[in-house]
Amino acid sequence: MDTPLTVYLTLVTASGSLNFLLGLYAYAKRHELVAARTLVAITILQGIYIFAFAFELSGDNLEVIKRWITVEYIGIAYTPVVGLLLVLQYTSRTPPRAALYLLFLIPTVTLLLVATNDWHHLFYKSVYFRPGAYTPLVDVQYSYWYIVHGAYTFSCLLVGIVLLLKQWRGTKRTYKGQLVALLGGQLIPIVTTFLYVIGKTPYGMDLIPFVLSLTTALYIWAMRSTGLMTISPIAKEHIVESMREGVIVLDLKDRLIDYNAAVRTMFPGQWQIAIGKPMAELWQDLIGLKGPLPGARPNGSEGMQEMKRPDARTGACHYYQVRYSAIRNRSGDTVGKLLMFIDITELKQLQEKLKVQAYYDGLTGIFNRTQFILRARGLLQRHRTRGMAASVVLFDIDCFKEVNDTYGHETGDRVIQHVVSVSRRFVTGDMLLARYGGEEFVLLLPEMELGDAAAYVEGLRASLAAESFQAPDGPLSVTASFGVAALSPDCESIEQLLRHADAALYEAKRAGRNKVSQWRQP
Template identity: 50%
Template structure:
């Protein structure tokens, strides 16, 4: 028995040395290892566990065994949740600070229970030396909290193994060696602990510190040879969930089978409970109508408007076929790209291109473009077409006397008054600084002159109120009708401009025709 005990102590010490080496190695490579702090504390806890157990085996009295058992529990109960955190970090799963702290509540209680066991006997009901055996080999009767501690430790190890095994098929062959090492690093101690709890360990000794020699050696080999923890694979599901674009996955029958976090944010009413329903059925539940996008062609690119939380969003939808390795269709994938801001920017740019920034009526370029089309339609249908050109009288004096801010307000005021008398089929545009133009489809020269007179009278009758009084507004108008001689928009505008100058030379605030 002494020979067996010596061998155990030696192997346990080797395990402790290996873990110290891993701790120092991880500290030296801290900048290269994701989650290095967790691995450093993990290996430090294992080192304390191994050395505490080794010193306990070498103890001569029951008191010394109890002392080193307490030291052992400074590391041992914390190693299992630390290993679980290490696995979660490797798999790319974030753990909040509160959740991480909660994982160490039971280990902390276990440490306190072992240190104070003589006062309550909740961890060990009794510890007695075995007659004729070394002092380290004691007969123990476990207490209630020992069972809690054992279940929790085993659960952490089992959870780590299960999560790593589930990742196996999603891991490329290049990374499976380090994944296998991590699995062994959790599975071997779990198996040894299970055998110890069943009471089949040789000599009643805890085999876990012994097998740690094997797992630590595996870790050393893997970190040096395959860069374990330094080069960590990014799992497919991690990429899927971290994508900024929403992704909806359908099977061959167009039934919803998956979606990522971005899709659930874009469409908040999308829920896992809808899995198994066709996309049309899902959309009917969400909106009352079938999915509005045609989805027969691969590489389809369409747009979808969707209102989320009271705000309308616009998504560009790209489709692609998902295939098995043999080329058979496995399903389809829809990627939703939020183009709301892009569409808003496009609308703003179009508005700037078409409308005057101050008055929000057509600018000169857009007015001419639309008027030319309108004139062509009127000519083809045999209808009359006229234009009215006018400007604000003595506008320069307003700017000089009251400032450009007031001048801008006067321009807006003129547009506001004129809009009341214009109908939807008339084109109204800002032709220049204080000059405006109106295109009148189906209007004769007499009708154009009549509208101009009504506008002139309305402007004169409604002065612009200011802080220091009112500014009376008058305008000079010129009207012209398209004829055989005046057969282009340019010649028509030129004729209206000549009529406008007739009004100016005649004393302003009047209407002239050409």
């Protein structure tokens, strides 16, 4: 065998061995590598191609050489596709499963056509020995499908290059070496193939099997020096992108530098064209939150605040907790700012629900007894200090037990709601209406003397008596008895007023119900 060919065969074999070592390394680090399976698959495919090519070079029979060419195309056809998958994994892109299957369609057809070429000659027209001491032993005259295969291979490599270049701007300087390595893995085969096609390679030799050792060496260097595809750098990207919290990165001049997917979901808008613009200008239009940019005040390097954002489509409000902190380099110098948006809408809704449960009666929606006493105590204190009048009314539904016994508790609840519905029409300004307990209610009438309060409540009593309730078997007359008490020098607390009003209520019931009774000093 000629010396140049022997050297070439040795280099090709070394390239195959290097691919094998890289595969072993990727397999050994499979628990640390996000794309371990893809890397191993690439090295296996490249190894099949390289070693099959070596056996082709050493063959001296056309039939044997054709069989090794078929084996070569296991690697040649599928390696560009698997390389593209590696790029997709690195750039955090996940195509639909159907699209992934389609990527392997043309390589599979290519392999079948190469294996059966002697029947149809669609891939290459002929394989023949080529004279010359410094050339590979055979040459191939390609046919139509080779053009399809070549275009598809070039497209896979080109798409990978475009995706990596798009990733360049958003990649931290520390990890740009990874992009360089991956770009090299896509570019070197393209350039080498082009040189081989135009006849610019030494001795006209196909250098692809040899340069694959360079690409694998590049991968090894990247894996060893910058941690290509290891959990550490990739997890940082995946953690930020998979966070439920929205993240925005600003520079020292509060210009938008980066953002994650969650913030785009929270605040849909033209984020891509907003890169590089001052966040203060984007705050209202892009984020839609009221108030100044968080952390914009002097010496405000970190902190937290809550913000409210109305939804223009539904009218509902969303609540966000915005945390802001300084980004510092290894020297401790501030180089930017990080804003984190946490959606606390559900928490706010829960708080409102608990507030309703703590303040309001669940059946009627009016104040409960505890909240009424707290609010009435403060209001009466102000009235007493200013020498103003105020009255308290206790009233309950007449014969309510009979309603429950006759119609059931569900109808009883509806009767209570009916009484509250009528009573609400008489509540204005600072008046307080509450459910005092069971079928009993309490009403605070600010700035009303005893007589005025009694006259006002008489209107409520009359309205209740006039508006019948629709029971299951027909209209039902619902009435109530009322007891009224007013502030006086010897009755200043809400507790005393309630006792006096209760005594007056008892008098109204004893007088025949459906009446208003005033408490008088004995």
